[in-house]
Amino acid sequence: MGLADGAAMSRSDGSGAGRDGTLLALQSNRVLEALDGEVMTGPAIFRRISERSEEDSAASGDGVQPNDQSLLYPVLHSLEAGWKLQAAWLSGPDGTKHRAYMKRRLLPGRPGRIPRS
Amino acid sequence: MTINWLFAVLWIGGWGAFLMTAIWLVRRSERRLSVGPSDPYAPIAPGLDDSDPISAYLARMTKALALPAGDVAEVRAELIDHLQDSIATLEAEGFERQEAIREALGRLGPPAELGRQLRAAHQSTRRLLAGVGGGVFAAGGGFVLGYLGGAALALLLALVLTAVAAVLTLVGVRLPDITSSSSGYAGNSLMLSVMLAVAAAFATRYAVRTCAGLSRRAPRTVAVFWAAAAILGFGWYALFGLRGQQSWLGVASEVFIPLAAVAGALVRIERPMPHVGRWAIVCSAISVGVLVLGLAAFSGSSGGGAIQVDAYQPADLHLDTVAPAAPPAWLPAGNYVVTNQDHGQASATHIDAQVISPSSGASASLTFATVLINWRDLRFEAWHGQPMSQDSGAIGIDTHYTSALTVQSAVLQGKSLQADFQFERMRDARSLWVVLTGVGPDGNRYRLGDGSPNMTEFYGSAWDWLTAPQ
Incomplete structure (x- = not known):
């Protein structure tokens, strides 16, 4: 079925925990930079990260493949558990519900709506 | 009776806020542990x-x-x-x-x-700590709610047993007298144990489910730790914390409390908590109120009876079972020894023996030191007395026993001989006679005076009962 074709497959084949931690930290920073006060869904966050880091990752060689989405949701959920992000199910422009994220504010508030990306 | 209304409002309001917060916390965790239609x-x-x-x-x-x-x-x-x-x-x-x-x-x-x-x-560390804190808070609320529910359950059991006893009495079945002192204490102990067992089970179950929801862990994963904590906490309380009149049945029911807590943590823990609505709490509170009023009315109607003691002769006391009476020649002329007792429910019984002048009734000018010339090895002996009940009216030494329950050396202090007994730590201490005895010049032991009776009950924890000498 091709379930094992993911670019992140190599990570589970022997990469150290330290390398995983570094990649998670790097991805966390990218997610926080990508949000920057907006309300975005997971796919939208990933697209923004990809746009901003295409050249950077090639130049630095940090090993994160451009289409590798294996750390996206672990990072998002980890940031949410660490109270750096807040999430809510919001209706998109097409009426379907999507889980959207935003940076947590000092005063609690519910994200309004998901803008068209 | 004046009521401090401000304190009452704060007390009730504070407990109400605590319970509502605990229930909200449990419900929030229950929603996370299961998927509902409105999610x-x-x-x-x-x-x-x-x-x-x-x-x-x-x-x-x-x-x-x-x-x-x-x-x-x-x-x-x-x-x-x-x-x-x-x-x-x-x-x-x-x-x-x-x-x-x-x-x-x-x-x-x-x-x-x-x-x-x-x-x-x-499953972050922050959420685990939140789960532990939330679990402790929910356990407190669960304990209070479980106590109310246990009170309602105990009341229901008492009503059922009373109805069964009434039916059996009508058909002529002879039932034991549960209104006697020791049976009454056993009944109270059983009811309290039922209430505490239900409270402990609720507290532990609330703690597990709340901790699991907040920490994002499966209930069975955290249940083991809460069960261990419940054994330590409720086990200590059942063995050492619950102090009062004990019995074998009472101790057995108290040991059941930590077992109920463990069962609450482990048995079918994946199933959601039953919904405790406000009406359930109201009904439980009303049941508790009815129970309290009923017990107060019952104790008021049955507590007025005095022990009926018929006129008796000295020989009816069977004091010679202890030792023969001391020959008058070895006692101060015309005086006699009187033994008094002073005790509280949870404290030692203090025994005091004085030489009394029969003419004045006061302590004779002779001190006990003068009396002691003819006596040695003076001691106070506590013997089982006749069970004092309203029906029998018996009094005196229980002749089924051939030796003293316990003995203490008599210590001369001032004009009297004194000793302290820990009757409240003895399982078999009920009706007692404490008599002063001593060895006379002829080498035989005699009793000095007729002693004094005492009614006492064991008072202590379950551990005190289990480790009591007898």
């Missing part, structure tokens, strides 16, 4: 069947996820949404449908690895 994260991608590669991927991911059901549903719904977006994007780039699905799944990585990383992200 916003119900599956949003209908039509997937098990043969679909996406469903197979999600099934493998879910197996490694091991989170509460609410979190699992939320993660699945979010990944489905992501995959739909990802597949649509890939199709727009020119991928065939099946190729787009494979590529989208491949970009997420191995399903087991994704599930493991998502579990690690959810």
